[in-house]
Amino acid sequence: MLSEQARVLITVKASPEPSKTYGDTVCVAGVRLHEDGSGSWVRIYPVAFRHLESTQQFKKFEVIDVELKRSATDSRLESYRPNWDTLKRDPDRTGKYKTYAEKARGPILEKLIGPSMCDLRAGVEADLTAQSLGLVEVRELRALKFTDHGPWTDAQVASMTAAMSQPDIFGEVDTTPILVPPRYKVHYDYHCASTTCPGHKPRILDMELSALQYKNRHRSDADLKALITLKFHTEMWNERRRTYFYVGNFGDVVKRKNFSVLGVYRPPRTTDYGTTLF
Numbered sequence: 001m002l003s004e005q006a007r008v009l010i011t012v013k014a015s016p017e018p019s020k021t022y023g024d025t026v027c028v029a030g031v032r033l034h035e036d037g038s039g040s041w042v043r044i045y046p047v048a049f050r051h052l053e054s055t056q057q058f059k060k061f062e063v064i065d066v067e068l069k070r071s072a073t074d075s076r077l078e079s080y081r082p083n084w085d086t087l088k089r090d091p092d093r094t095g096k097y098k099t100y101a102e103k104a105r106g107p108i109l110e111k112l113i114g115p116s117m118c119d120l121r122a123g124v125e126a127d128l129t130a131q132s133l134g135l136v137e138v139r140e141l142r143a144l145k146f147t148d149h150g151p152w153t154d155a156q157v158a159s160m161t162a163a164m165s166q167p168d169i170f171g172e173v174d175t176t177p178i179l180v181p182p183r184y185k186v187h188y189d190y191h192c193a194s195t196t197c198p199g200h201k202p203r204i205l206d207m208e209l210s211a212l213q214y215k216n217r218h219r220s221d222a223d224l225k226a227l228i229t230l231k232f233h234t235e236m237w238n239e240r241r242r243t244y245f246y247v248g249n250f251g252d253v254v255k256r257k258n259f260s261v262l263g264v265y266r267p268p269r270t271t272d273y274g275t276t277l278f
Ligand SMILES: [Zn+2]
Pocket: 116, 117, 118, 191, 192, 193, 194, 196, 197, 198, 199, 200
């Protein structure tokens, strides 16, 4: 398959998951920026993000240039494999990497809102290659649900350790600490914009949730839950904000109509990017 050069506004980085090949990987999603000013969803996978060189660890809302190839094993039309040797980032004069502020990314994202979560699920039920990434409106965010994550299985630990102890082409092994499992799996309980929505309870697979849990891993259960609730409910859903979820489905065809929440888009309620010129 041919590679193509792509310019991508990174919008979400998912939680790292154990991988037999790289130790652990994440799924990255964003908006591919086309020369005519339009944008389209793109999924970049697999990304061994924790194992990339620090100069390659791009940030959320950064625009990167990278060569992508259609995935040979994933039929979803948005899915591509990256070639990190071609990665170009965009530093400013001080060497810091630029990110798109809310005002700059708003007009790009607003055009990609919709269809509803119910309609995305119905689309995949009818056609496995239907739209697999989206930005869906949240009509009501009811609650967060917590369940214990538990430790990795022995098989997961064995395969992560084996992958990371394989010497690379320079004969060096990966010294990144092994991935620590989060204490909780966290699910949203919400209603989408569909008037007949029965409700959705997707798991949150956002790298920021994993990072928050890791950073606060020594806190009590009650403190950690309160902190997650503040960051992922109180701050994400209030009268000053419009709230949308970045959603993405599973590659596994059996689970494909199930979408996870990969991040939250919550512009100020008063903003109308549709009539703003940039
Ligand atoms: Zn719905």
